[in-house]
Amino acid sequence: MNGSLHLGHGFTISKIEFNAGYQRMLGKRTLFPVAFHCTGMPIKAAADKLVREMELFGPDFLGYSEDADEEDGVPNATKEVSTAVDKAKKGKLNAKSTGLKYQFQIMLSIGVPREEIKKFADSLHWLDYFPPITITDLTDLGARVDWRRSFITTDVNPYFDTFVRWQLNKLHAADKIKFGERYTIYSPKDGQPCMDHDRSAGEALGPQEYTGIRMEVVHWSAATAKTLDSIPSLRGKKVFFVAATLRPETMYGQTNCFVGSAIKYGFFAVNDSEVYVCTLRAARNMAFQGVFQSKGQVNQITEIDGLKLVGTKIKAPFAIHPEVYVLPMENVLATKGTGVVTCVPSDSPDDYQTLLDLRKKPEFYKIDPSWASFDPVPVLSTPTYGELTAPAVVVQLKIQSQKDTKQLAEAKEIVYKEGFYGGTMVVGEFKGSSVQEAKPQVRARMIEAGLAFAYAEPEGLIISRSGEECVVALADQWYLDYGEPSWREQADELLAKMETYSYETRHAFEGSLAWLHQWACARSFGLGSRLPWDKQFLVESLSDSTIYMSYYTIAHLLQGNWKGTQPGTLGITPEQLTDEVWEHILGTGPFPPLSPSHVNKRYFYPLDIRSSGKDLIPNHLTFAVYNHAALFEEEYWPVSMRTNGHLMLNGKKMSKSTGNSLTLKESVEKFGADATRLTLADAGDGIEDANFDEKNANASILRLHTLIEWCQEMKAEIDNPQSGLRRGKKDSFHDAVFQNEIYRLNQLAKAAYEADVRHWDACWSGRVVDTNSGAAGASDCSAFFRACVRSVQWALWPEIGANGVEEAVIEAGAYLRGTVKMIRDTEISLQKKALKGKGASAGFDSKKDKALRVFVATRFPEWQDASVQVVKDIRDALVAKGLIKDKRIMPFVHNLKKRISQFGASVALKRTLPFSERETLEVGMPYLRRTLGLVSGEVFTQDEGRARVAESAGGPWKSAGGPVEASEPGQPGIQMWNP
Numbered sequence: 001m002n003g004s005l006h007l008g009h010g011f012t013i014s015k016i017e018f019n020a021g022y023q024r025m026l027g028k029r030t031l032f033p034v035a036f037h038c039t040g041m042p043i044k045a046a047a048d049k050l051v052r053e054m055e056l057f058g059p060d061f062l063g064y065s066e067d068a069d070e071e072d073g074v075p076n077a078t079k080e081v082s083t084a085v086d087k088a089k090k091g092k093l094n095a096k097s098t099g100l101k102y103q104f105q106i107m108l109s110i111g112v113p114r115e116e117i118k119k120f121a122d123s124l125h126w127l128d129y130f131p132p133i134t135i136t137d138l139t140d141l142g143a144r145v146d147w148r149r150s151f152i153t154t155d156v157n158p159y160f161d162t163f164v165r166w167q168l169n170k171l172h173a174a175d176k177i178k179f180g181e182r183y184t185i186y187s188p189k190d191g192q193p194c195m196d197h198d199r200s201a202g203e204a205l206g207p208q209e210y211t212g213i214r215m216e217v218v219h220w221s222a223a224t225a226k227t228l229d230s231i232p233s234l235r236g237k238k239v240f241f242v243a244a245t246l247r248p249e250t251m252y253g254q255t256n257c258f259v260g261s262a263i264k265y266g267f268f269a270v271n272d273s274e275v276y277v278c279t280l281r282a283a284r285n286m287a288f289q290g291v292f293q294s295k296g297q298v299n300q301i302t303e304i305d306g307l308k309l310v311g312t313k314i315k316a317p318f319a320i321h322p323e324v325y326v327l328p329m330e331n332v333l334a335t336k337g338t339g340v341v342t343c344v345p346s347d348s349p350d351d352y353q354t355l356l357d358l359r360k361k362p363e364f365y366k367i368d369p370s371w372a373s374f375d376p377v378p379v380l381s382t383p384t385y386g387e388l389t390a391p392a393v394v395v396q397l398k399i400q401s402q403k404d405t406k407q408l409a410e411a412k413e414i415v416y417k418e419g420f421y422g423g424t425m426v427v428g429e430f431k432g433s434s435v436q437e438a439k440p441q442v443r444a445r446m447i448e449a450g451l452a453f454a455y456a457e458p459e460g461l462i463i464s465r466s467g468e469e470c471v472v473a474l475a476d477q478w479y480l481d482y483g484e485p486s487w488r489e490q491a492d493e494l495l496a497k498m499e500t501y502s503y504e505t506r507h508a509f510e511g512s513l514a515w516l517h518q519w520a521c522a523r524s525f526g527l528g529s530r531l532p533w534d535k536q537f538l539v540e541s542l543s544d545s546t547i548y549m550s551y552y553t554i555a556h557l558l559q560g561n562w563k564g565t566q567p568g569t570l571g572i573t574p575e576q577l578t579d580e581v582w583e584h585i586l587g588t589g590p591f592p593p594l595s596p597s598h599v600n601k602r603y604f605y606p607l608d609i610r611s612s613g614k615d616l617i618p619n620h621l622t623f624a625v626y627n628h629a630a631l632f633e634e635e636y637w638p639v640s641m642r643t644n645g646h647l648m649l650n651g652k653k654m655s656k657s658t659g660n661s662l663t664l665k666e667s668v669e670k671f672g673a674d675a676t677r678l679t680l681a682d683a684g685d686g687i688e689d690a691n692f693d694e695k696n697a698n699a700s701i702l703r704l705h706t707l708i709e710w711c712q713e714m715k716a717e718i719d720n721p722q723s724g725l726r727r728g729k730k731d732s733f734h735d736a737v738f739q740n741e742i743y744r745l746n747q748l749a750k751a752a753y754e755a756d757v758r759h760w761d762a763c764w765s766g767r768v769v770d771t772n773s774g775a776a777g778a779s780d781c782s783a784f785f786r787a788c789v790r791s792v793q794w795a796l797w798p799e800i801g802a803n804g805v806e807e808a809v810i811e812a813g814a815y816l817r818g819t820v821k822m823i824r825d826t827e828i829s830l831q832k833k834a835l836k837g838k839g840a841s842a843g844f845d846s847k848k849d850k851a852l853r854v855f856v857a858t859r860f861p862e863w864q865d866a867s868v869q870v871v872k873d874i875r876d877a878l879v880a881k882g883l884i885k886d887k888r889i890m891p892f893v894h895n896l897k898k899r900i901s902q903f904g905a906s907v908a909l910k911r912t913l914p915f916s917e918r919e920t921l922e923v924g925m926p927y928l929r930r931t932l933g934l935v936s937g938e939v940f941t942q943d944e945g946r947a948r949v950a951e952s953a954g955g956p957w958k959s960a961g962g963p964v965e966a967s968e969p970g971q972p973g974i975q976m977w978n979p
């Protein structure tokens with residue numbers, strides 16, 4: 001709640017709005033609630049910025065001038081932070097998207113009067129200001145929201161606060177919330193974890209864990225030895241190169257160690273006796289992970305260029321070659337790992353190719369060839385490539401040098417997949433085990449032996465609001481133990497039962513469940529409820545809104561307004577809402593003796609549908625899945641969740657800074673509520689990005705006007721007894737046709753609503769069915785309809801007559817309209833002939849009286865009956881053989897027909913070709929080779945092909961199965977490859 005709704009919010013909301021309308025028309029009691037999420041950093045951060053800006057520019061910001069921008073010394077808001085944005089509520093107005101620098105400017109841009117802006121320096125003011133705007137904007141759209149149930153989050157609403165306390169206490173008691181050291185993105189400067197909202201870069205990035213391999217120096221390269229001699233504090237110390245790897249199980253095959261020649265390496269004191277060589281960046285991370293003696297302190301003894309380290313000999317833990325040389329590698333990044341890379345040429349294409357390059361040009365790389373003399377050592381075997389997977393793939397992809405970075409990336413992917421999913425260890429203690437099993441065990445063994453340690457770093461660059469590069473720290477934290485196997489199992493079960501409307505949404509949920517692992521649920525800055533058992537902390541912003549939908553079911557009974565400043569209809573005070581009471585209401589607890597009153601959650605729960613942007617699947621929605629699974633009995637698990645893509649405006653991304661943006665309010669002002677609604681309904685239903693097209697909105701205005709005008713005219717005619725309208729019984733043929741066509745549109749509209757595919761057509765036919773109703777339509781129009789009938793909100797879905805849709809009647813109607821056309825055509829041709837004065841029609845004058853005779857045959861001609869019978873027999877035969885649904889049949893029959901006309905039935909229907917296909921191809925091969933520029937061309941029979949595929953161990957034959965099976969007489973299967 002740090003801005004007003006933009007049209008994208010309106011789009012997501014419209015999905016529920018239309019559905020709620022539809023369900024109510026079906027006569028169901030349908031609850032559509034909306035609430036205001038205020039938890040977290042954005043409001044507080046924006047309020048704090050205003051405080052700073054008021055100090056600079058005065059209370060009304062009148063001291064601001066554009067020239068001052070350069071020298072004001074205030075960190076640039078645009079660069080520094082996305083103030084008013086909560087990623088989870090994407091699209092709200094923030095510095096980045098508005099292109100504006102100061103918070104006060106953003107406030108002006110969203111229509112806050114200058115003299116009122118100072119009030120927003122108090123974060124609580126935001127909570128008073130924006131919810132009523134939201135209510136107005138949605139009401140203007142005609143949304144049928146039950147506002148009595150709305151609430152704001154945070155402890156500002158004492159009722160909601162008790163609800164959050166209950167759920168967290170319950171999760172804590174069930175051991176779903178744990179306390180302990182875990183990796184956290186951390187800002188050393190701020191001295192606290194740096195969550196998504198606190199970042200100016202790197203939102204949504206988390207920690208990546210590696211294994212740090214400790215490789216003790218045996219002797220230094222000449223260049224380094226000389227430099228180090230002069231440093232007394234290094235004397236008598238053991239020095240280790242530390243490499244970060246994701247593949248500890250491959251360490252048996254280490255043949256070298258790589259450093260980047262242009263990278264600077266620091267020497268960092270670990271304790272009194274040990275020193276690590278790695279980048280400063282890595283050392284900063286280690287300092288917060290308990291690797292160094294004193295937490296948070298980096299003690300750098302000296303720094304040396306990577307180039308100078310080349311030629312140093314180090315110990316290679318677990319490796320077949322126990323001591324290896326340090327060599328240079330071009331692709332070592334200073335921004336990843338420790339800057340030290342173990343060289344495992346058997347399983348890393350980068351490592352193998354670099355080794356080849358170094359061997360090829362030792363002088364160029366200034367190395368002694370003997371340093372690069374170890375050949376790749378087999379570590380694991382893969383089904384496709386055998387024991388030396390990386391060299392095989394490097395050959396396969398024709399990689400020539402370490403500069404072929406694109407192919408190397410592809411090779412890395414192939415080798416990793418092959419090795420991890422299909423590999424079997426061929427050396428070491430876990431020989432014979434799969435790589436998947438061996439990986440964690442080898443790692444554990446190395447750590448036990450003191451040869452390695454766990455090392456983590458941010459998976460990409462993360463910059464805090466204070467402008468500092470964040471690190472990964474091991475910090476004591478309260479966290480929700482998402483991913484814990486038994487909880488995960490429940491979450492999987494819930495997802496399996498839940499409707500997601502699209503495969504993509506389900507797939508994204510599955511991905512999130514597989515990925516989501518522990519979530520810090522407490523923090524110290526921002527707005528929110530307090531963690532009940534450790535009140536110094538606030539509940540993190542995503543963790544207080546996982547089951548809030550259940551609060552709606554009784555919110556109006558508990559609180560008298562959305563802020564919860566007064567008791568609701570039951571006169572209950574927040575103090576009375578103890579955990580026991582909540583457990584009784586929403587959980588499984590008994591009726592507590594001092595309970596204020598009986599309330600029943602069961603009326604509107606479980607929720608039938610939740611609608612959201614697809615980007616909320618990895619957090620909000622997956623958390624909802626986990627928390628429902630943990631807190632509710634199965635019968636209260638969400639029935640469905642649907643997600644939509646982003647809403648574009650006129651085919652382009654919405655962005656305030658480019659001017660291509662529209663708030664919900666602006667849209668309603670520009671096009672009116674009805675046209676906005678119809679255009680939203682037409683914007684898209686899938687998970688891909690939707691589009692609000694202003695052309696459609698304008699066209700809708702026209703259509704609606706025409707409709708209303710027509711209705712008004714008809715109403716006037718109805719009211720006028722003198723009008724020519726037929727009255728009395730509705731029993732003519734035309735009445736029946738009209739009625740049945742309306743029924744059919746009704747059916748189509750219903751089917752579309754039921755399929756959750758609220759296409760414009762559906763809404764439109766919904767309106768045609770009964771213009772005074774309309775799930776998707778009607779709000780401004782409702783004024784007109786209200787004048788004639790009751791509010792559209794009372795309309796029920798029109799019923800279909802007892803006979804259902806009588807297709808024959810509709811067909812007769814269509815036939816009649818068709819006949820009109822036939823007659824007109826006849827008349828036109830008569831006229832033409834008459835003009836030419838030809839034949840019997842000479843003299844026909846369409847201006848004179850005209851007579852008509854229509855001749856109707858009672859039977860089809862016999863030849864047609866006979867043909868239809870034959871076709872019917874064929875169809876029955878296909879049905880009997882189970883072939884009728886085979887999609888290949890019709891194209892085949894079509895083709896057959898063509899061949900019959902080309903070659904005659906006797907040739908075409910013969911199930912052998914009129915020529916030898918093989919001979920023809922063999923004779924024609926030289927021609928084919930020449931024309932197509934082939935280096936080879938062969939012909940095989942299908943049986944030969946099958947045999948070759950069966951006996952192939954690899955190579956092109958392995959992938960020939962598809963074409964072999966696809967071949968048919970006259971339609972050879974074709975395989976092409978690069979030999």
Ligand code: A2H
Nearest residue numbers: 244245246247250331332333336337339341342344347348
């Ligand atoms: B891996 P990710 Cl056998 N610059 O270890 C470039 N590459 C670096 C690096 C840096 N600063 N720091 C680490 N790496 C390499 C072994 C291995 C690795 C094998 C196979 C694949 C493989 C032996 N080299 O990595 O971008 C390290 O090499 C491919 C996944 O965080 C580390 O693991 O995924 C890997 O990149 C980490 O890369």
